[in-house]
Amino acid sequence: MSRRVAVSQTANAAKLAEKITFPTSKRIAKNRFMKAALTERVATWDPNDRKKCGFPTPGLCNMYEKFSHGGFGVLLSGNVVVDPIHLESAGNVIIHKSVDSAERREAFKRYAAAFKSGPDNLAILQLSNAGRQTPLALAEHPIGASNIQLNAIRRGSGFGKPRALTTEEVKDVVVEDFAYAAKYAFDAGFDGVQIHSAHGYLLAQFISETTNNRTDKYGGTLENRTRLNLEIYEAIRRLVPVSTGFVVGIKMNSKEFQAGGLECEDAIYMCKEYERVGFDFIELSGGTIEKLAFQHLTESTINREAFFFEFAAKIKAALSTIIVYLTGGFRTVNGMVFAIEQGACDGIGLGRPITSELDLPSKIISGQVQSALFNPWDQDFGISNFASGTQMWQAQQTPYNPETDINNGIMDISDPETAEKYKIALQSYNAKCTELAQAGIPLHGVFEYQS
Numbered sequence: 001m002s003r004r005v006a007v008s009q010t011a012n013a014a015k016l017a018e019k020i021t022f023p024t025s026k027r028i029a030k031n032r033f034m035k036a037a038l039t040e041r042v043a044t045w046d047p048n049d050r051k052k053c054g055f056p057t058p059g060l061c062n063m064y065e066k067f068s069h070g071g072f073g074v075l076l077s078g079n080v081v082v083d084p085i086h087l088e089s090a091g092n093v094i095i096h097k098s099v100d101s102a103e104r105r106e107a108f109k110r111y112a113a114a115f116k117s118g119p120d121n122l123a124i125l126q127l128s129n130a131g132r133q134t135p136l137a138l139a140e141h142p143i144g145a146s147n148i149q150l151n152a153i154r155r156g157s158g159f160g161k162p163r164a165l166t167t168e169e170v171k172d173v174v175v176e177d178f179a180y181a182a183k184y185a186f187d188a189g190f191d192g193v194q195i196h197s198a199h200g201y202l203l204a205q206f207i208s209e210t211t212n213n214r215t216d217k218y219g220g221t222l223e224n225r226t227r228l229n230l231e232i233y234e235a236i237r238r239l240v241p242v243s244t245g246f247v248v249g250i251k252m253n254s255k256e257f258q259a260g261g262l263e264c265e266d267a268i269y270m271c272k273e274y275e276r277v278g279f280d281f282i283e284l285s286g287g288t289i290e291k292l293a294f295q296h297l298t299e300s301t302i303n304r305e306a307f308f309f310e311f312a313a314k315i316k317a318a319l320s321t322i323i324v325y326l327t328g329g330f331r332t333v334n335g336m337v338f339a340i341e342q343g344a345c346d347g348i349g350l351g352r353p354i355t356s357e358l359d360l361p362s363k364i365i366s367g368q369v370q371s372a373l374f375n376p377w378d379q380d381f382g383i384s385n386f387a388s389g390t391q392m393w394q395a396q397q398t399p400y401n402p403e404t405d406i407n408n409g410i411m412d413i414s415d416p417e418t419a420e421k422y423k424i425a426l427q428s429y430n431a432k433c434t435e436l437a438q439a440g441i442p443l444h445g446v447f448e449y450q451s
């Protein structure tokens, strides 16, 4: 096992152990760590029966029990899709009234219990709709803010030409789907939801001019492009009022890094609006499938670790009470504490480092480690994304057991030999993804690899 930095490099982790109070719900996160959303893609899937798709599985419960004992203040799920068609992948967890059943509600209660099985973390579901980023095999003509097609290949699959939602559909269907899912999460026992308005998914399609050329009240001006997220917030609060203590957050790009895309100044306006209506937190990220930004795009970001540091600092400076999490690139205590002390964020979101080590926050707070394990593919989101999916699958294979190491069974990619073997094995999985996509068969699950 090798780490980024030795434990002798003693930055003080006490800052990361501080509590965070959410301004609207008044709920308290026990420390500054948040498990970022990491799509799992292993929920039930039956291409012939939508009602059987999207149930959280016992394996997923195993994994979240482990995360819940890993020391996070906030545990966020991978994207849970609020529409049975517009998935980011077959195998997404789904909430929608057309597929509801007593059995699904029970599965969600067990899911929430797994998230809450450890000491005192908050359990938040990330709610999403993939819109035009729905793989072709799942929707030939997906919905979108506008009819602008995504020209990209992901896991072997392309994307169909979307049709623009009508004004009534946005108002009556999209808004209601998110609100319904939030109430569902509340009923199941979750502490809150985060609406996913980053990375080019449906809500992000509304806020960016690269994907929104509408002429109704949801397009054109910044005000109009922000409207949908505000309406979703209000609709959620009608079903789950502030008095319940339910947390509502949003994931948002700080910048899109593409011509005509969302700029930091737009994000500042939007985040001020989210603060005004009462969102508890904003998680800042960046990029889209068209222009991935989960790696260092310039030399200047390498030393300070966080990919979106400078944009987050500008956005946070314009806000007062809303909690700002920053996700992307954090690997060492130094980097995390620096970002907080420089005013770029209040909380730290962690993605890829925590699939190698589900209890990284505990280890950092107790002073056992000063950094994440080394990841040879940190500058290659393609491979590191697959590897994280595999590691999460490995974590699901055994239940949480306080007597054994939480990370037992998870491949150690900091070991060059293990990493090399995985990279070779991945080639055949990649070929299978392409074959399925060409045959029009949705890809369910992740690369199930045991080292």
Ligand SMILES: Cc1cc2nc3c(=O)[nH]c(=O)nc-3n(C[C@H](O)[C@H](O)[C@H](O)COP(=O)(O)O)c2cc1C
Binding pocket: 036, 037, 038, 039, 040, 077, 078, 079, 126, 196, 198, 199, 251, 285, 294, 327, 328, 329, 330, 349, 350, 351, 352, 353, 384, 385, 386, 388, 389
């Ligand atoms: C396997 C994997 C799955 C992801 N799934 C989601 C997701 O469901 N929702 C989301 O908002 N971001 C998702 N992301 C992005 C992460 O939340 C995070 O923003 C990104 O990995 C950068 O953080 P990191 O450098 O700590 O990994 C995913 C990333 C990975 C690696």
